[in-house]
Amino acid sequence: KAGVTQTPRYLIKTRGQQVTLSCSPISGHRSVSWYQQTPGQGLQFLFEYFSETQRNKGNFPGRFSGRQFSNSRSEMNVSTLELGDSALYLCASSLGQWNIQYFGAGTRLSVL
Amino acid sequence: EDQVTQSPEALRLQEGESSSLNCSYTVSGLRGLFWYRQDPGKGPEFLFTLYSAGEEKEKERLKATLTKKESFLHITAPKPEDSATYLCAVQAEGSSNTGKLIFGQGTTLQVKP
Numbered sequence: 001k002a003g004v005t006q007t008p009r010y011l012i013k014t015r016g017q018q019v020t021l022s023c024s025p026i027s028g029h030r031s032v033s034w035y036q037q038t039p040g041q042g043l044q045f046l047f048e049y050f051s052e053t054q055r056n057k058g059n060f061p062g063r064f065s066g067r068q069f070s071n072s073r074s075e076m077n078v079s080t081l082e083l084g085d086s087a088l089y090l091c092a093s094s095l096g097q098w099n100i101q102y103f104g105a106g107t108r109l110s111v112l
Numbered sequence: 113e114d115q116v117t118q119s120p121e122a123l124r125l126q127e128g129e130s131s132s133l134n135c136s137y138t139v140s141g142l143r144g145l146f147w148y149r150q151d152p153g154k155g156p157e158f159l160f161t162l163y164s165a166g167e168e169k170e171k172e173r174l175k176a177t178l179t180k181k182e183s184f185l186h187i188t189a190p191k192p193e194d195s196a197t198y199l200c201a202v203q204a205e206g207s208s209n210t211g212k213l214i215f216g217q218g219t220t221l222q223v224k225p
Contacts, residue, residue: 004155033211042218043156043199048211055210090155097210098143098203103155 002027004093004104012110018079021107025072025093032074033101034066037088046089049074050097078109086111114139114204118216125190125223133185133219135200143203145183146213147176150197159185159198190223197221 005024013019025032034046045058049068066076072093078085088108092101115138125131137145144163148156160169162178169176173194175186185198197220201213 006155031211033213035213035215043201043213043215045212045214050211056208056212058212092155092213094211100146100158100161101211101213102158103148105153105155 006104023091029093035090116216135183139204141205146201148199
């Protein structure tokens with residue numbers, strides 16, 4: 001069956017702009033988690049959505065937000081981009097909030 | 113604070129030379145421990161999940177084990193295609209940890225022919 005799909009794969013933005021990333025989970029999965037991966041910090045948890053509600057949030061500023069739709073697809077938004085936001089953004093889906101997470105290929109965001 | 117530490121950071125092996133990767137963790141209550149493999153430019157690929165001390169899982173040349181404080185990923189007779197970064201992650205108990213994995217920094221494995 002199809003895996004987790006993230007679009008776009010690559011993005012280049014300038015400081016101050018905003019960006020929206022999309023994630024389509026595995027069919028039947030209801031939980032979507034987002035992570036930021038950088039060489040210095042590794043993978044860090046951003047937030048988790050389950051049944052269209054944000055259930056958990058990591059230690060990131062309010063510029064990072066997200067939402068989940070009724071079909072479990074999720075988007076994350078970053079406003080007022082900073083150079084330090086350059087990273088690989090990964091989405092993971094799971095059946096429920098305590099199940100195995102399966103990752104997409106990620107969106108590589110470069111902020112110039 | 114919940115924490116995961118992996119060692120070594122990098123490991124170079126000759127093809128056929130077996131070794132082990134370590135993952136030490138500190139969590140208030142372990143819900144599950146996960147091993148992933150990540151190739152350059154790709155997302156992490158799920159390998160194993162372990163839930164209780166003493167548990168072991170195997171898949172081809174890989175075997176994962178779990179104690180109360182650490183997990184090992186044993187690689188037997190590795191091949192060049194096993195070259196990748198191996199990530200360890202834990203999920204802790206509690207409503208504030210739903211959907212949240214805490215990752216170690218990873219071990220980058222290079223297997224030379």
